[in-house]
Amino acid sequence: MTKRESKADLFCFSSPKEEQKEKHLDSQTTFCPHADCPAKGQTGKGNIRIHSRQDQRYKCKECGQTFTETKGTPFYRLHHSPDLLVRVVTLLAHGCPPQAIVAAFGLDERTVSDWQQRAAAQCRQVHEHLVAHPRDLGEVQADELRVKRQGAIVWVALAMQTATRLWLGGVVSEHRDRWLITRLIEQVRHGALCLPLLLVTDGLAAYGTAWRKVFRDKVARVGRGRCRLQSWAGLCYAQVIKRYQERRVVAVERRIKAGEPEQVEALRHQAHESSVLNTAFIERRWRNVPWAADFSGAAHAGVSTAHRYHRAGNVARRHTLQLLHGA
Numbered sequence: 294m295t296k297r298e299s300k301a302d303l304f305c306f307s308s309p310k311e312e313q314k315e316k317h318l319d320s321q322t323t324f325c326p327h328a329d330c331p332a333k334g335q336t337g338k339g340n341i342r343i344h345s346r347q348d349q350r351y352k353c354k355e356c357g358q359t360f361t362e363t364k365g366t367p368f369y370r371l372h373h374s375p376d377l378l379v380r381v382v383t384l385l386a387h388g389c390p391p392q393a394i395v396a397a398f399g400l401d402e403r404t405v406s407d408w409q410q411r412a413a414a415q416c417r418q419v420h421e422h423l424v425a426h427p428r429d430l431g432e433v434q435a436d437e438l439r440v441k442r443q444g445a446i447v448w449v450a451l452a453m454q455t456a457t458r459l460w461l462g463g464v465v466s467e468h469r470d471r472w473l474i475t476r477l478i479e480q481v482r483h484g485a486l487c488l489p490l491l492l493v494t495d496g497l498a499a500y501g502t503a504w505r506k507v508f509r510d511k512v513a514r515v516g517r518g519r520c521r522l523q524s525w526a527g528l529c530y531a532q533v534i535k536r537y538q539e540r541r542v543v544a545v546e547r548r549i550k551a552g553e554p555e556q557v558e559a560l561r562h563q564a565h566e567s568s569v570l571n572t573a574f575i576e577r578r579w580r581n582v583p584w585a586a587d588f589s590g591a592a593h594a595g596v597s598t599a600h601r602y603h604r605a606g607n608v609a610r611r612h613t614l615q616l617l618h619g620a
């Protein structure tokens with residue numbers, strides 16, 4: 294028995310071989326993952342058959358290629374139990390330091406880092422597959438949070454469709470700058486149909502600039518020279534700026550920076566029942582999700598901003614984890 298197997302036994306994990314024995318291969322719900330196959334991503338077409346039960350492999354009749362059941366998932370070519378990977382990513386998502394995981398499970402630090410990257414890639418793919426499709430967004434709220442990590446500070450920018458509370462995208466950067474906000478707005482654009490759209494944010498000026506630059510299309514022209522860029526019709530942008538005194542909000546200023554007030558009001562009314570423009574939905578979303586109860590408690594107890602944001606970072610990681618479990 295290897296050192297790795299003995300650790301797995303200690304934590305009651307089944308070995309990869311044991312798990313394989315228990316698995317049931319289902320060719321009806323499996324699809325071909327090969328990019329050049331005409332049947333790529335299609336289920337129930339009858340083109341998949343079981344190639345080898347022992348090696349957990351399928352074969353596609355369309356392209357003739359074989360592939361494992363775990364192809365395209367974080368478990369592909371994994372030399373440990375999938376259960377162990379899920380537990381390690383669970384711990385990372387709850388803010389557990391990688392060094393603690395290395396010590397507890399006897400894993401190499403590079404392995405833990407690799408699993409984190411695998412999980413991140415999976416989450417990105419799930420997000421792109423399920424969320425990044427053009428839809429009528431109506432009102433979008435965006436916010437950025439300062440997250441304290443071990444030895445570093447990072448900024449997390451997030452955008453949410455207000456009506457459905459759907460996270461449209463998130464970007465992490467060391468700086469709260471135009472780059473961060475532009476990448477976020479680009480993600481919003483990937484999920485937007487060219488219809489009237491309202492963005493509501495805090496007073497960070499970078500949103501306005503990014504909003505104008507990203508939501509433009511080239512206009513075809515005759516002759517030589519650069520194409521002209523034309524902004525989408527019906528784009529509205531509003532800011533909700535809060536003023537604080539001793540951690541209490543003492544004033545709220547609302548500014549419509551782009552769009553007609555009537556159109557802003559109409560889009561806001563479609564998205565929610567509140568009587569005024571606000572960024573409450575994205576702020577509340579951080580606190581009220583079930584797996585963020587501790588963050589909610591910390592925020593209401595008036596703990597330091599840094600601590601609150603640290604907890605918010607944990608919430609972000611847990612959101613990532615939810616995606617992994619759901620995938």
Ligand SMILES: [Zn+2]
Pocket residue numbers: 325326327330331332333353354355356357358
């Ligand atoms: Zn194929």
